[in-house]
Amino acid sequence: MDAFYASVELLRYPELRGQPVVIGGRSLHQPATAADGSRLFARLRDYAGRGVVTTSTYEARALGVFSAMGMMKAAKLAPDAWLLPADFDAYRHYSRLFKQAVRSIAPQVEDRGIDEIYIDLSDHPEESRPLALHIKQAVREATGLSCSIGIAPNKLLAKICSDLDKPDGVTLLTMEDLQTRIWPLPVRKINGIGPKAGEKLGALDVRTIGELAQQTLEFLLQHFGRSYGEWLFNAARGLDERPVVTQSEPKSISRETTFERDLHAKSDRSRLSEIFTALCERVAGDLQRKGYVGKTIGIKLRYDDFRTLTRDLTLPVATDNPLDIRRAAGECLKRVPLDQRLRLLGVKVSALQRKSDASESVPSQAELLLD
DNA sequence: TCTGGGGTCCTAGGACCC
């Protein structure tokens, strides 16, 4: 989906169309309604806090404002941009609508988060381009939103080429196009090469995917290890055998929060304790609502200097009970130095099972006695 | 005026078991 969160907001506030708009920050900055019924929006320059940009419209991107940028930095670049808080309920609603629309045409869909999917079109009778246009039309009718589609021999190439003609684009790619269309692109365009690997490749004078394809397998294994080296070697050649996975189970459920100001374990003890308990309750609520229990309880904390650490603990029996989670998370917290200010606290439950299956996994007395 | 929140996957060492 193109600039998904921002585009959903524009459905609601069409008067902002064509303007730089930034989604991010906490739920302050809710638009107010003036006496004449018009909306009063906040400007980015009004923002103060530790948030990051979640999404920006293409007009804001033209001013240098991109996802994951600190809001204060964004405000310097585009002080007059309009600022809206994220409304995840609305985005989830439109996410369901667009996925449903796609499934009505091509049911083999793999979820990749709220605004992205892979579709296996291998067995679809329609020709690629008309099919892409057909899907885009269905998405537009269901949501009023535009998307960009890449059709390629595998997920790796489809992902790259879905990005080549944004927004509202269709890109078709075959293996014959690899050298002309893919090799000139920077290595960071490959899904799986992030900031670290990108830096490391750059230091080795490898900047484009074509330059990556020129490296020997030995060279890549030597610098990136067996698994990642081999993956890089194949990725540069457009090779990817991963199937489109239409069904999956969650592995973990977590909640975390960055404080408005850094808190100290001693002087802010009661405030921290409140937040900690609330996080446990929210995770428990998420588990219960989704019908899962988990037996590994973990915490995450981040110090004021941004060092981050985790601790976890596996219980004998999976739970979705806030008190059990709170107790286990408390045990984890005891194993961590608390002499420095904290900026973030998080609670995670993993090793999940469906609650409906969970009772079966607790062995009966008879099973315990069996040799 | 640095740097969100929700995830997945991988690596690696150690405990423990057969």
Add this chain to the structure above:
DNA sequence: TCTGGGGTCCTAGGACCC
């Protein structure tokens, strides 16, 4: 009286993605 070869689970950290 100097050291096996599998395997699984647990824990911690890190890269990466949306």
